[in-house]
Amino acid sequence: MKIFSYGKQFLDESDYQAVLEVLQSDYLTCGPKVSEFEQALCAYTGAKYCVAVSNATAGLHLAMLALGIGQEDEVITSPITFLSSANCARFVGASVKFADIESDTANIDVKEIEKQITSKTKAIIPVHFAGQSCDMEKIRQLAEKHNLFIVEDAAHAIGSDYKNTKVGSCRYSDMAVFSFHPVKNITTGEGGAITTNNEELYKKLLSYRAHGIHKEGEMLQTWEYEMHELGYNYRLTDIQAALGISQLKKLEQFKKRRREIVQFYNEHLGLPHLIEKEFSSACFHLYPVLVENRKEFYHKAKEQGLNLQVHYIPVHLQPYYQKLGFKKGDFPKAEVYYDKCISLPLYPSMSDEDLTSIVQRIKDIIHE
Numbered sequence: 625m626k627i628f629s630y631g632k633q634f635l636d637e638s639d640y641q642a643v644l645e646v647l648q649s650d651y652l653t654c655g656p657k658v659s660e661f662e663q664a665l666c667a668y669t670g671a672k673y674c675v676a677v678s679n680a681t682a683g684l685h686l687a688m689l690a691l692g693i694g695q696e697d698e699v700i701t702s703p704i705t706f707l708s709s710a711n712c713a714r715f716v717g718a719s720v721k722f723a724d725i726e727s728d729t730a731n732i733d734v735k736e737i738e739k740q741i742t743s744k745t746k747a748i749i750p751v752h753f754a755g756q757s758c759d760m761e762k763i764r765q766l767a768e769k770h771n772l773f774i775v776e777d778a779a780h781a782i783g784s785d786y787k788n789t790k791v792g793s794c795r796y797s798d799m800a801v802f803s804f805h806p807v808k809n810i811t812t813g814e815g816g817a818i819t820t821n822n823e824e825l826y827k828k829l830l831s832y833r834a835h836g837i838h839k840e841g842e843m844l845q846t847w848e849y850e851m852h853e854l855g856y857n858y859r860l861t862d863i864q865a866a867l868g869i870s871q872l873k874k875l876e877q878f879k880k881r882r883r884e885i886v887q888f889y890n891e892h893l894g895l896p897h898l899i900e901k902e903f904s905s906a907c908f909h910l911y912p913v914l915v916e917n918r919k920e921f922y923h924k925a926k927e928q929g930l931n932l933q934v935h936y937i938p939v940h941l942q943p944y945y946q947k948l949g950f951k952k953g954d955f956p957k958a959e960v961y962y963d964k965c966i967s968l969p970l971y972p973s974m975s976d977e978d979l980t981s982i983v984q985r986i987k988d989i990i991h992e
């Protein structure tokens with residue numbers, strides 16, 4: 625029996641070659657490939673600036689630092705996300721507020737964001753869940769009204785469009801952060817990138833990415849450099865960047881196949897699933913469905929060769945966040961969603977035969 629998991633990277637000969645060329649070159653890191661990758665991401669998204677980083681969690685941390693968010697501040701994000709969307713605020717000492725989701729998209733609900741805004745709120749981190757963009761125009765209006773920054777957690781959403789702009793164009797936000805972990809839409813092994821149209825933020829991101837070091841003017845002629853602020857080592861390697869450049873060339877193909885698979889599931893499974901809004905053309909990262917007796921379904925699926933995953937345990941219910949005062953019942957829509965959601969296999973190398981087989985196995989489990 626062929627085994628399927630919920631996500632999987634797609635690599636081919638051109639990816640292997642791209643990496644091999646770097647391995648045989650002079651630079652494994654801090655060479656030409658990182659800036660080439662950053663330029664390619666700018667060209668793809670339409671953003672002015674891009675900073676490649678070691679992973680999206682580091683990218684979100686840098687975004688908080690660049691905005692100067694700190695101890696007195698509050699940041700609002702979705703409870704249905706990976707931990708990093710909330711943790712990044714904690715890295716800089718800020719408080720996390722959650723805003724409940726919309727049941728039909730599992731994206732953060734703009735009306736719920738407004739309820740969470742206080743005089744301490746500094747930023748909103750909308751998460752484009754499963755690859756579908758949040759309604760950024762509405763979030764932007766709200767942010768302008770209350771003078772807030774917006775950092776898009778676009779870890780799921782490279783390749784997605786919102787109202788004919790690419791996610792990551794930052795038309796409606798200050799920064800957007802991508803992840804290139806192997807389960808995401810394109811991969812560099814580990815990796816991430818931040819896009820922005822703001823030169824000042826761009827310069828801060830560059831500084832914080834590399835120890836706060838500045839080397840310019842006459843310093844370029846010698847060993848001299850200056851450290852101006854406390855930065856980190858959040859660089860991507862040239863090996864990873866070369867893989868990213870090669871993967872990005874395949875993204876439109878990946879998107880086409882991901883959308884075909886989603887459409888097939890929508891038509892053939894008959895299970896409750898997320899709805900795509902008219903403003904979205906998503907490069908779907910996940911295909912979550914809602915099932916009764918989810919744990920039993922999970923184990924039966926495993927027996928049928930389907931290694932599924934749940935996205936996500938609501939972040940506010942993690943012990944760490946419960947210690948900060950959150951509790952069950954705080955975000956009912958997120959909790960109801962979590963009780964039934966499970967993500968089915970979705971990745972570009974799935975064939976039509978694979979899809980038919982997966983759908984049959986799931987129907988068998990449900991009707992057993």
Ligand SMILES: *Cc1c(COP(=O)(O)O)cnc(C)c1O
Pocket residue numbers: 679680681682705706708709751777779780802803804805815816
């Ligand atoms: C994967 C993911 C991250 C973290 O990405 P890393 O590159 O693994 O650090 C952040 N947010 C969301 C929504 C994710 O899915």
